[in-house]
Amino acid sequence: MKKLVFIFIAAALVLGLNSCEEDDKVTSSGEDLFAPMTNSEIDQKHREMFADYNTRVEYRYIKNLIPSDWFYITPAKEEKVLSMSEIVVDMWINPLVEASSKEFVGVTFPKLLVYIGSPAYQQDGSRVLGQAEGGTVIRFTEVNYLDRENTTWVNTQMHTAYHEYCHIVHQRYGLPNAYREVTPDSYVKSGWMTITSIEEALRKGMVTPYACSSVQEDFVELFATYIIVSDEELDYYFVDVEPNEGESLTPDQIMDNNGRAILREKLSIQKKYMDNVGLDMDIIRAAYQKLLPNEE
Numbered sequence: 001m002k003k004l005v006f007i008f009i010a011a012a013l014v015l016g017l018n019s020c021e022e023d024d025k026v027t028s029s030g031e032d033l034f035a036p037m038t039n040s041e042i043d044q045k046h047r048e049m050f051a052d053y054n055t056r057v058e059y060r061y062i063k064n065l066i067p068s069d070w071f072y073i074t075p076a077k078e079e080k081v082l083s084m085s086e087i088v089v090d091m092w093i094n095p096l097v098e099a100s101s102k103e104f105v106g107v108t109f110p111k112l113l114v115y116i117g118s119p120a121y122q123q124d125g126s127r128v129l130g131q132a133e134g135g136t137v138i139r140f141t142e143v144n145y146l147d148r149e150n151t152t153w154v155n156t157q158m159h160t161a162y163h164e165y166c167h168i169v170h171q172r173y174g175l176p177n178a179y180r181e182v183t184p185d186s187y188v189k190s191g192w193m194t195i196t197s198i199e200e201a202l203r204k205g206m207v208t209p210y211a212c213s214s215v216q217e218d219f220v221e222l223f224a225t226y227i228i229v230s231d232e233e234l235d236y237y238f239v240d241v242e243p244n245e246g247e248s249l250t251p252d253q254i255m256d257n258n259g260r261a262i263l264r265e266k267l268s269i270q271k272k273y274m275d276n277v278g279l280d281m282d283i284i285r286a287a288y289q290k291l292l293p294n295e296e
Contacts, residue, residue: 059115076117095287117144166220205262
């Protein structure tokens, strides 16, 4: 079986992945690295692309848009910026519009997208893969590594996007009480640090370690994961393992299946909720999956 690839991206979260080498010097980025703000052809194109959603794209350095604890930053290359925005429109906005309406997306889409060329690092060397603030600002890192034919790169960026978009939706319309009641006692503060594997999360009825940190993060991680992952990965989360002929399930397999039963219940609640607010998750998933590069 092809090795499953799982993505641990959560906006509004710094994930300590791929830390710098011990002797790497982590320094604050200086403003002189970045071009002054201008009303360029790129800006004009962005206004055309995002006018229906009242969204602005910023790819140059503006000090108050970069967290003060981010270091080792380089700006987005201008030749990458419009390609990044095309991916945002094609793989994020368009599936959402297809699953709802342009009007719905217009009132729920974030109002500022910030592009950063490199990964960002904190002082301890931990790597930042994406971040958001209050459903209004979303920051994408690693834009200079843009590779539309690389499913891992695309899914990493879009997991951040869909995760944060789901936060906007539940903050606007309220989290369903039925979802809160499925695993109310299973959340662990800083769960992404204390729960270290997908299997541990699955057995708690959640899709990623970060989902274990709160019901809100559980809800949005399920939404993003359902849209992003392959059919094979989706089966891992939602399809029970059957015993071989003449054999019984192992205790570990039983725990895995118990977690899958919980996830099926949560997904059913989430789909009904999204239908009620005007968003069809299956349409989003189908539209997104069609756009992924064929890596056979």
